Amino acid sequence: MSKYPLLGMTLAELQSVVKSLGMPRFAAKQIAAWLYDKKVSSIDEMTNLSLNNREALKAEYEVGGEAPVDAMCSVDGTIKYLYRVGENIFVEAVYIPDDDRATLCVSSQVGCKMNCKFCMTGKQGFTTNLTANQILNQINSLPERDKLTNVVLMGMGEPLDNLDEVLKTLEILTSSYGYGWSPKRITLSSIGLRKGLQRFIEESDCHLAISLHSPFPSQRSELMPAERAFSITEIVDLLKNYDFSKQRRLSFEYIVFRDVNDSLIYAKELVKLLRGVDCRVNLIRFHAIPGVDLKGADMETMTTFRDYLTSHGVFTTIRASRGEDIFAACGMLSTSKQGENNKN
Numbered sequence: 001m002s003k004y005p006l007l008g009m010t011l012a013e014l015q016s017v018v019k020s021l022g023m024p025r026f027a028a029k030q031i032a033a034w035l036y037d038k039k040v041s042s043i044d045e046m047t048n049l050s051l052n053n054r055e056a057l058k059a060e061y062e063v064g065g066e067a068p069v070d071a072m073c074s075v076d077g078t079i080k081y082l083y084r085v086g087e088n089i090f091v092e093a094v095y096i097p098d099d100d101r102a103t104l105c106v107s108s109q110v111g112c113k114m115n116c117k118f119c120m121t122g123k124q125g126f127t128t129n130l131t132a133n134q135i136l137n138q139i140n141s142l143p144e145r146d147k148l149t150n151v152v153l154m155g156m157g158e159p160l161d162n163l164d165e166v167l168k169t170l171e172i173l174t175s176s177y178g179y180g181w182s183p184k185r186i187t188l189s190s191i192g193l194r195k196g197l198q199r200f201i202e203e204s205d206c207h208l209a210i211s212l213h214s215p216f217p218s219q220r221s222e223l224m225p226a227e228r229a230f231s232i233t234e235i236v237d238l239l240k241n242y243d244f245s246k247q248r249r250l251s252f253e254y255i256v257f258r259d260v261n262d263s264l265i266y267a268k269e270l271v272k273l274l275r276g277v278d279c280r281v282n283l284i285r286f287h288a289i290p291g292v293d294l295k296g297a298d299m300e301t302m303t304t305f306r307d308y309l310t311s312h313g314v315f316t317t318i319r320a321s322r323g324e325d326i327f328a329a330c331g332m333l334s335t336s337k338q339g340e341n342n343k344n
């Protein structure tokens with residue numbers, strides 16, 4: 001019989017576990033400390049629980065951490081890890097070390113329903129939501145776990161489409177009973193879903209990045225079909241109701257596609273769209289994917305685009321592209337692993 005994982009449970013969930021087993025209420029906090037502070041890998045290591053209680057816990061539960069099954073290292077130090085989350089199902093997490101920080105890009109779903117034209121994960125279609133256990137495990141079982149300074153929910157999947165499990169993970173990462181991280185160390189990236197965006201803003205303090213990619217709704221819907229359900233103008237209107245001028249950061253991601261959204265007409269429209277919003281824009285280089293007729297803009301065009309936005313009051317950076325040699329794009333390694341296993 002497979003056991004339930006404890007890793008990924010909130011304090012409230014651990015409290016109901018200990019209650020159901022007739023253990024004292026304070027045992028929930030002790031278990032949380034073993035899981036999230038001391039980061040043990042087995043219930044046997046939870047030595048301040050009585051032997052009887054440990055045995056009772058072990059009958060139904062396990063810690064539930066699982067090491068990655070594969071890794072690809074880039075010449076620039078970026079490492080893409082593959083985690084198994086089911087029979088022949090894998091997700092990616094990408095470790096990106098930098099001078100003074102080390103970021104992990106975490107997945108929230110296997111595949112994605114949103115079908116953005118430029119995205120490899122979108123091309124996979126949707127397989128399943130990850131549980132809080134599977135999201136947190138990408139961080140917990142990372143070989144470089146203790147070096148991590150930041151986490152970005154920018155891997156496979158649309159986090160607002162799996163918000164219950166994502167919010168549980170964020171609670172564990174930021175609570176004093178959990179990892180105790182500042183929410184400023186965590187960024188959630190989303191295309192912006194009507195059902196979910198407001199809830200995320202109100203129930204979390206983590207930074208928010210919105211994938212924008214075109215200020216024109218007609219073009220944005222060509223690139224990102226979800227635009228039809230919740231348009232970028234509605235998204236920006238909603239965001240204007242919240243204060244992003246202090247600790248919490250709002251950014252917009254913009255992949256610059258050659259001859260598609262890279263001229264100053266687009267930059268001008270972005271300035272108009274983002275007027276009065278406390279935010280920054282990150283320009284992203286496109287990682288080409290097979291079968292899609294889009295190309296990335298050259299660096300000169302991106303620089304001109306950035307300078308126009310910055311000189312018109314929208315602070316803009318060009319995101320350094322990391323792990324080019326192992327990347328191609330998010331979703332590539334897991335897609336090929338699934339294909340490889342299907343052939344065997």
Ligand SMILES: C[S@@+](CC[C@H](N)C(=O)[O-])C[C@H]1O[C@@H](n2cnc3c(N)ncnc32)[C@H](O)[C@@H]1O
Nearest residue numbers: 118119154157158189190191211253286287329
């Ligand atoms: C993979 S998504 C996951 C988070 C969320 N679903 C979203 O779209 O924001 C993270 C970021 O990667 C970008 N992205 C997707 N495919 C890309 C590609 N081929 N090249 C560059 N960026 C890409 C998305 O636009 C988004 O800004």
Ligand code: SF4
Nearest residue numbers: 112114116119122157
């Ligand atoms: S870009 Fe984000 S929302 Fe779009 S298909 Fe990829 S993962 Fe899903």
